[in-house]
Amino acid sequence: MSTEIRSSESHAAIAVDIVHSGLAADAAPLADQLVGERAASRLTTQDATLWGPDAEPEASIRLAWTTLHETSRPLLAEIDALAAELRAEGVDRVVLAGMGGSSLAPEVICATAGVPLVVLDTTDPGQVAEALAGDLRRTVLVVSSKSGSTVETDSHRRIFESAFAQDGIDAGSRIVVVTDPGSPLAALAEEAGYRKVFLADPHVGGRYSALTAFGLVPAGLAGADIAGLLDDAAAAAGRLAADDADNPAVRLAAALGAAHATGAEKVVLADTGSGITGFADWAEQLIAESTGKEGTGLLPVAVEGPDAPGFADARDDATPVAVGPAQGDARISTTGSLGGQFLLWEYATALVGRLLGINPFDQPDVEAAKKAARALLDEQSPAGPAVTPTLVDGPVEVYASGGSWLSPGVATVADALRALLAATPDHGYVAVQAYLDRIDDASIALLRTELARRCGVQTTFGWGPRFLHSTGQYHKGGHQNGVFLQVTGAVDADLPVPGRPYTLGELQRAQALGDGQVLAEHGRPVLRLHLTDRIAGLSHLIKAVQEVKA
Template sequence: MAEDNAPVAVHVTDEPLAATAAALVDKLIADQVASKLAAQDPTLWGPDAESEASIRLSWTTLHKSSRPLIGEIEALREELRGEGVDRVVLAGMGGSSLAPEVITGTEGAPLTVLDTTDPGQVADALAGDLQRTVLVVSSKSGGTVETDSHRRIFTQAFTEAGIDAASRIVVVTDPGSPLSKLAEESGYRKVFLADPHVGGRYSALTAFGLVPAGLAGADVARLLDQAALAAQVLGSDSKENPALRLAAAWAAAHSDGAEKVVLADTGSGIKGFPDWAEQLIAESTGKQGTGLLPVAVEGPEAPGFADAGQDATAVAVGPAGGAAKIATEGQLGAQFLLWEFATAIAGKLIGIDPFDQPDVEAAKKAARELLDNPAALEGGENPSTVDGSVQVFAPAGVSADGSLTDVLKAFLATAPEHGYLAVQAYLDRLDDASAALLRPELARRTGLQTTFGWGPRFLHSTGQYHKGGHQNGVFLQITGSPEQDLEVPDRPYTLGKLQHAQALGDGKVLTEHGRPVLRLHLTDRAAGLAQLVRAIQEVGE
């Protein structure tokens, strides 16, 4: 629990950092930053950011404005249960899925999350009991390609199972979006229109976070109660404001060269919080060649946290422990609001607009261009070399001579001092879950701060930082041949082709930014992952 019965607390356990941060806190108090943020003042981030900020600050009062949703969600849940429908599948990316996953994971409420284009993972979701299934289609823009693909596939599956598809689809979107219009025309079960003045990564307490979680059985009213208690202190111009302390500590560390924030759960009781915070911090701060790179790790003893160097700040979600320089404590609703306030304030201190994402569209555009040119997508790919079940596509300047281990060594040598390694797995997050073990293995053997992301999920999370943040990353892409593919109804591509285009498109944009990208394609996923693990183990020998 937070100290002195406060709803949320921040402890800066590193004394030099605490001293530097304290001076920044004093300046934030003098400038009334917290109270102005709570009052939704769009001038806080300067004239260039004012236009965007003016339509992105409603998240500060969601603990009040989202209250009417509670009754609507509960009524729909009871209605569906009365029809024997109690399995909730969420189709959503980024801010539309990360918060619901944390909420339901923390409360033990069953929710199937589809934030992937991997055909195997989607097929597994389809294999569940459709007679008991409701699909929540969640997209702020209403045009998210992954989510639209899921909607089309499930619509066909419902119909083929003799189920009225429209009665089993619930939509969460912004007013006036293409999805809201489609939902009205198609007669979908219910449409929840979210507050359009909240950006996706700040939307945990909007309909995007609450609807799927509430339908799955989570107590979303309690979540808003927790946030409401925290809001009282987070909007105050006082030294006791934990958001000011957290933002000041991040900014002080960043100004001293610690551009990475390593996140580990230390017994908070909250499940998966670092994955949610990862998007919030990366998309909000990673731009204009600066920002904070969040590195979500497995625990306080994990490589990267226990041995955080001068370029990284270790942050505990839960009690202070291990090498943590900062610790945050509080219940989930309070933590959501704390980290949102702190991230927005850190943006002011670092000197960026925390509400735009100028580099996200580039990878989407590159993927669309590949989908529009099947010949470029399917042909013209000649691996640099092949080692067993692994096809190697090496970047310029990296020799592909020798074994897979040799290629990895040559690639990792391109990482600059104080740089980072991003592992990007365009695989099945469930069946290929062992791929996540690559992160600690690589971090331990290279000494690099190492992130891990499932593709294309991370494109809606850390993808902004990769192009807009500090340009010192090297990127290991892992793609794999699917055992089965899925057609996307009324679209000229399969899920497998879409997934492949997303990987190649993002790789192309990263290469254009001058960053090294090594792609390893697994012709047999299980054998290829085992082979890759062995090669990585040999890297540090």
């Protein structure tokens, strides 16, 4: 069954199809429950009591996203004016420094629109160096941080500010800031005389911020049609606010909630011709950080397509969702414009939070990995078992933590991988976490499909440290049935962070070790494979994976 809404332009229509008849039947009572509770209309009017008294203080300052299609309109003229000024000065290359909600939405917007945007959501020195190697005389840096203190983003700002100065460019004229009012970054930007400061709505959390300045400023400067994006969201808004069982967000929330109640705690997202590029990467953060807490939640699994392992062969612990027309084994499909899909999934995720009995607006387990990384950087905490490798196999060092799951007889990378997969609980998952260069080391993403095909359990892939601002919350706060494969690599040419006592490579290493330490403290098996030579190590690792029996 399906529900859809349409604006005056057919491309703006959004629809939710619950393809699987059994799931549709299970979802119907939950949809009726949400309708009876007037959950959609109360969400639209920003009723902070929807998630219970414990969540109310946080929810009361996190619900302004329901009206962003209206309240963000004044930004359009400001962004257009700045874009015109920059183009007149010959500045047409946009580099975005931001993590999580500050980068995921603009990356999807620009990729879908086909306009170039260089995204820095990494601490890998090679990837940052490649961004620096572009024509700085044509470059504007957008520094985007809600808190104003994000360590990765602050590092990028410092590095680019220094590079501009070394090139004889007035750094202040080339830096644009997006942050919340009163943040340290806002104060710094004013003091430093940066080109422009956009203050975002502080009553919108990062993962719900696609239609705030965090999504619109970098995308608009890059040339995307952000007015059309708001138009499409506006076309969907009225229907998503309606208290009836045909509301697409109600149906999607009810279907996901019903699936979770039967043990399908994973949501496998595959694009099936939506016309949107990279939507699952944005939805991943929204779903995982919003629902993965208190030992429950929905784990999003972004896959390569409807024929990919994890989607085509999904077991009863997962719900395959097509972003686009229903194909293959999809149980749910969502179709429509990007602006409409943003709002649809935000509504549905908030409503799922009500069904699961959790607060969808906090992230109680994210800070632990940050603290561990800071302690390692400050040398206040020993690196523990990460210092000495368990074994060395050619260009790969093997480290194991999180219990005694790796037996003393293990001698190769392939052996270690077999042991990790064997430690995966029933209905568990494997998380591959690559602290590498997303451009030069892109082939590592093949590990997701290869491991998923061989182990038969849901397998996720994340670039570190970007996933720490996304699925990292679920890993510690959600269902505790994951095993973790970290891949780190030697740094050939490191980059110092001006004004800080560490380099990017040191920060990257601390983030990997810190997160692994926290996961191990949660009793989760963690296998870290360190590539002492990235090219040879990647080749060795891929061969080792192929040795693991399918």
